[in-house]
Amino acid sequence: MTSDLRRGAVSVADVHKWYRVYASPTERVKRVLGRPSRHLEFQALDGVSFAVEPGTALGIVGENGAGKSTLLKLIAGTTRPTAGAVETGGVVAAILELGAAFHSEFSGRDNAVLYGALLGHDRQDMERRLPSIFDFAELGEFINHPIRSYSTGMVMRLAFAVATGVDADVLVVDEALAVGDGYFQKKCVDRIREIHSRGTTILFCSHSMYYVTMFCERALWLASGRLQRIGPAKEVVEAYEEYLLLRDKRRLGHDVPPAQAAPIRKVGRVAAVRLAGRDGEAPLELRSGGTLDLEIEVESTRPEERFHVAVALDTLDGRCLLGVSTAWDGLAPLQGQDRYLVSFTVPALPVASGTFHLSVFLLDESGLAVHDQAVATGAVRVNAPSWTPSLIEVAHHWERR
Numbered sequence: 001m002t003s004d005l006r007r008g009a010v011s012v013a014d015v016h017k018w019y020r021v022y023a024s025p026t027e028r029v030k031r032v033l034g035r036p037s038r039h040l041e042f043q044a045l046d047g048v049s050f051a052v053e054p055g056t057a058l059g060i061v062g063e064n065g066a067g068k069s070t071l072l073k074l075i076a077g078t079t080r081p082t083a084g085a086v087e088t089g090g091v092v093a094a095i096l097e098l099g100a101a102f103h104s105e106f107s108g109r110d111n112a113v114l115y116g117a118l119l120g121h122d123r124q125d126m127e128r129r130l131p132s133i134f135d136f137a138e139l140g141e142f143i144n145h146p147i148r149s150y151s152t153g154m155v156m157r158l159a160f161a162v163a164t165g166v167d168a169d170v171l172v173v174d175e176a177l178a179v180g181d182g183y184f185q186k187k188c189v190d191r192i193r194e195i196h197s198r199g200t201t202i203l204f205c206s207h208s209m210y211y212v213t214m215f216c217e218r219a220l221w222l223a224s225g226r227l228q229r230i231g232p233a234k235e236v237v238e239a240y241e242e243y244l245l246l247r248d249k250r251r252l253g254h255d256v257p258p259a260q261a262a263p264i265r266k267v268g269r270v271a272a273v274r275l276a277g278r279d280g281e282a283p284l285e286l287r288s289g290g291t292l293d294l295e296i297e298v299e300s301t302r303p304e305e306r307f308h309v310a311v312a313l314d315t316l317d318g319r320c321l322l323g324v325s326t327a328w329d330g331l332a333p334l335q336g337q338d339r340y341l342v343s344f345t346v347p348a349l350p351v352a353s354g355t356f357h358l359s360v361f362l363l364d365e366s367g368l369a370v371h372d373q374a375v376a377t378g379a380v381r382v383n384a385p386s387w388t389p390s391l392i393e394v395a396h397h398w399e400r401r
Contacts, residue, residue, distance in 0.1 A: 005089030008054030008169040008201040010075060015084035017045040017070055017225075044070040045081070046225040050216075052297065054089070054169075057202040059212035059233050061240050062222035068205045069174055072096060075203060076172045090169025091119055095159055102155065104148040109138060111147055112162045119166050129165055136187065137161035140336035157184060164191050169200045209237045209317060238355065241316045242377050245357060267307045268300035270360045270374040283355065283381040288393040292346040294381065296360055299339055307371060309342050310361040313380060315354060321391070322346070327367025352393040353384035 005011060022028040045067045052058050060068050073079045074086045088364040102111045113135055116126035134143050139150075147155065163171065173192070175190040176289035192215060196202050204215055212219055214235060219236035221228040229236050268379040275284040276293035286292065296309060310325030324344075326333070334340055358379035362371040 005037055005087055006054050008092035009089040010052040010058075010170060010201065010203070011085070011087045012048055012050050012071075012075070013085045013087075015045055015048045015071075015074065015081045015086060016043065017067075017074065017079075018043050018082045021209065029249075036190070036262075044225050045074075048222070048225070048227050050220060050227065051202060052203070054201055055196075055199045056218060057204060057216040059197050059219035059237075060203060060205040060222065061207075061209070061212055061217035061219060061237065062228075063244075063323050065224075066222040067225040068222055069096070070174050070225075072174050072203060072205055075170070075240070087195040088170055091167070092170040092172060093119055093163045093166055093168035094172040094174075096172070096174045102147045102159070105146055107146055108143040108158050109134075112158065116166055117163050119168065121166060133161045133165040136165065138184075153184075160188055160191075164195055168200065170193060171351065172203045174205045175207070185239055188384045209241060213237050235391070238316050238378070241318070242357070245314065245316075245318055245375070245377075267302050267305040267364075268362060269369050269372045270296065270362060271299045272297040273358065273360050273376055273379075275358075275376075275379060283378050286349060286351075286380065286382045288352055288382055288384060289348045289350065290382070292343040292349045294358075296342040296344065297339070298334070298342060300334070300337065301337050303338050305364070306335045306365040307363070308333050308363040309344075310358040310363050310367075311344055312361070313356045313357065315356060315391070316378075321351065321356060325361070325363055325367055327363055327365075333365050349382065350393050352388045352390040353382050354391060356380045356382075 011131050012318070019042045020031070021040040023033070027037040029165055048067075048071065060071065062068050065345055070079070070092070073096060074081055075088060076096060077088075078094070078096065101192075103114070106114065109130065111128045112130060116129070117123070121129070121356040137143070137160075139154060139157060142150065142154060142159075147158075169194070171192075189211075192202065192204070196215070203217070204212065206212055213286055216233040218231065219233040220230045221236050221240050260296055274297075276291075284292070294311065296311075298309065300307075308325050308327040308331075310323070312320055312324075313322040314320055326342075334342075358376040359373060360376075361373050363369065364371060
C-alpha cells in the first residue's frame, strides 16, 4: 500500500491478523456459500505497532510460528490485515516464499518482466534492466527455460536478482540467504549492503543472528504474534538469544519467593552467586586478562550426600567459553554440611571481548548428573581497548621482512 508517508517509510498500526483453518475443502465452500462451517480461528499477529524511518535496515527475529512471515507479507502487500493498518511510502519489492510470484510455465525471462510490471516497470524499462539481473542470477541458457525446470536454488537466484535489480524504496527479505551455496550467499550479502548504502529501507527476517546484527541498525522481536521488543539491533538480538538460552534454566537473581519456589532437587540448590566488583545488577566489567572472582552459596537438604560444583561461561549464542568443576579438577566432593560457601578464581581470563552468561551447576559424585543449574545472565562483560572480532586474547607479534 502506498500512502503519503515519505518514500521508504513503513508504518504498522495496531495490526491483527487471523486465519481460518478449515477441517476440509468442503467446509471452506460452506463458508463461501454463507453456511455454517467447521473451522478454527488462528491469530498470527496481535496488536503489532511500529514505524520504520526511510533508509533504515530493520531485522525481524523470533521463533518459528512467531508471525514473522505474516508480518512481511502484510508489508509487501500480498495479504491484508484483519484489523489495523499497514502503510508504506513508495515501491515495495519482496523476496518471500521462493518463486511465489513466478508462473511455473513461463520462462525465467518472462517471469522477470512480469514481476517488474507488478512493481510498476514497463517492458521497455525491464528490458533495459534484464542484462544486469541475468548476470547476477548466473542462470545461463536456463533463463529462457520454464521455471518448472529450475532447482530450488535456481529459483532463489532469479527471485533475488529480480527483487534487488529494480529501484524499490522498500526491500522485504524473508530468509533469502538460507538457500544457496556460499558463493551466492556472499553475492547476496554484498548486494543487500550496496542497496542499503543507496538509502533503500530494508526489512530483513532471518534466523541468523549474525546477519541481523551485521545488516541492521534496528531489530524487532516477535513472540507468539506479539511485539516483544524493538530497538538497536545488538540489544534486541542479545535479549532474544538470552531468552533462547534460558527457556529451560532457572535465572539467578530472579527467583520466585521461597514459598513459591520449585522444590530443591535431590541434594540441594545454588542459592546465590556473587561476582567480586559487581555493582548491583550491572555486569562485572573486565579488561582482557582481568581476574574473575566468584563466591557461590550452596544449600544442601541431604548433608550425607556427596556432590560437586561446576561453573561455565557461555557466549550469548550459547557457545561454551569456560567449563570447569571440582570433580574434573580432582577436588574432594562436598559433604556433611547444610550450607557451603565456595570460592572460584580465574587469575587472568584470556578473553578479548564480549558479554557472557554465567552458569553454576551442582553435580553428583561422578561429576556427570546435574542436581541443579542456575544462570546469571549477562554477568561478565570483557571490554577491549579497540574493536576486535576475536573471542580470546593470545600473545602474538608481527615481523616484516
